Amino acid sequence: MTLKKEHIINKIVERANLDKNLSRKVFETTLEIMKDNLQNGSNLVISGFGKFQVRQKQSRRGRNPQTGEEMEISGRKVCTFKVSKILKKKINGDGF
Numbered sequence: 248m249t250l251k252k253e254h255i256i257n258k259i260v261e262r263a264n265l266d267k268n269l270s271r272k273v274f275e276t277t278l279e280i281m282k283d284n285l286q287n288g289s290n291l292v293i294s295g296f297g298k299f300q301v302r303q304k305q306s307r308r309g310r311n312p313q314t315g316e317e318m319e320i321s322g323r324k325v326c327t328f329k330v331s332k333i334l335k336k337k338i339n340g341d342g343f
Contacts, residue, residue: 252274255274256270256271256274259273259274281299285299285301285326288301289301293331294331295331295333295334296330296331296333296334297328297329297330297331297334298328298329298331299326299327299328300326300327300328300329301324301325301326301327302324302325302326302327303322303323303324304322304323304324304325305322306319306320306321306322307319307320308320
């Protein structure tokens, strides 16, 4: 099952015993802070979870898969995620 934003908000309501509107506001504000940080080019590290990093990809030669025509793929920024060792262990059932 895919965990969606609404599910997370409901879990916050249950576990933190908060009002749903307050839970939504806290979660949305947290996401905005994270997005702003990444947009500014800073890394985002959440201890025990992982690291989000914005990287610049260089332009490169590519090929249109439909036509086979060579083309230039422009440079762009991408967001990468590296899982923490703690979360990796938890996912694999090795810890906690």
